[in-house]
Amino acid sequence: MVVTRFAPSPNGSLHLGHAYSAITAHDLAKERGGTFQLRIEDIDGVRSLPEKADEFREDLEWLGLEWVEMPAQSTRLETYEAFARNLLSRGYLYPCTCTRKDIMAMKPRMGPEGAIYPGTCKGRNLDPEKPAALRLDVDRAMAELPELFWEDEVNGTQIADPRPFGDVVLVRKDAPASYHLASTLDDASDGVTLVTRGQDLYAMTHIHRVLQELLGLPVPMWHHHPILLGEDGEKLAKRRNSPSLADRRRAGEDGRVLADRLRRGEFGAGITLASA
Numbered sequence: 598m599v600v601t602r603f604a605p606s607p608n609g610s611l612h613l614g615h616a617y618s619a620i621t622a623h624d625l626a627k628e629r630g631g632t633f634q635l636r637i638e639d640i641d642g643v644r645s646l647p648e649k650a651d652e653f654r655e656d657l658e659w660l661g662l663e664w665v666e667m668p669a670q671s672t673r674l675e676t677y678e679a680f681a682r683n684l685l686s687r688g689y690l691y692p693c694t695c696t697r698k699d700i701m702a703m704k705p706r707m708g709p710e711g712a713i714y715p716g717t718c719k720g721r722n723l724d725p726e727k728p729a730a731l732r733l734d735v736d737r738a739m740a741e742l743p744e745l746f747w748e749d750e751v752n753g754t755q756i757a758d759p760r761p762f763g764d765v766v767l768v769r770k771d772a773p774a775s776y777h778l779a780s781t782l783d784d785a786s787d788g789v790t791l792v793t794r795g796q797d798l799y800a801m802t803h804i805h806r807v808l809q810e811l812l813g814l815p816v817p818m819w820h821h822h823p824i825l826l827g828e829d830g831e832k833l834a835k836r837r838n839s840p841s842l843a844d845r846r847r848a849g850e851d852g853r854v855l856a857d858r859l860r861r862g863e864f865g866a867g868i869t870l871a872s873a
Contacts, residue, residue, distance in 0.1 A: 599631030607649030610841035659852030
């Protein structure tokens with residue numbers, strides 16, 4: 598059975614880009630006789646707003662979507678900790694006390710996620726009282742693992758290579774897990790077989806495929822769909838005040854009609870989205 602999911606973070610309202618992603622995941626599951634899940638990714642500290650989760654549910658219902666709700670990330674902290682300890686005990690993680698300011702002062706190379714961490718803390722004895730993140734030793738992982746592949750319905754067969762990202766953070770100083778670790782573990786726990794998300798997250802899959810291999814997790818299929826862009830050609834984003842679904846809903850717009858317009862491509866995907 599095909600299982601897809603939509604996993605928003607409650608740190609702001611949903612917009613048309615989120616609607617397009619949720620509808621894509623929902624429809625892929627339904628047309629294949631599968632299940633569409635909703636998972637709230639609420640471990641971003643004070644930025645996670647509990648009331649937004651209810652708003653999300655109202656938005657999805659307004660769009661005419663049906664889902665099975667899975668446990669929120671805040672209920673899974675022990676799982677994240679246990680798997681992080683597993684990787685740490687096997688030598689795949691190391692502590693890092695560097696701040697973003699520290700890293701930028703090193704004039705690092707830039708990669709898909711921004712500055713590539715130069716490995717400054719690797720092998721060092723650090724002050725145990727100083728807050729530290731845990732980073733993945735990518736070179737060690739790649740040296741010990743066989744060649745790994747992953748399948749994307751849009752982009753075809755891929756060879757996993759996370760090295761362009763450098764040693765990514767898996768456990769943050771200010772949160773129990775990074776997106777990479779939490780999302781990978783959640784998808785495995787929830788039985789997701791088709792990870793459906795935007796092309797902007799496509800490159801992240803190289804990291805997630807390596808984590809699946811290190812942790813002995815099942816390997817799903819991926820479907821990275823095009824993303825909606827604003828009038829300025831930039832990705833729609835909460836932080837850029839893209840028009841929210843909640844505002845459209847409260848203004849009396851018909852959500853099912855809006856969903857069908859998104860399905861028909863009236864707003865465009867991967868191209869400029871005109872105001873509507």
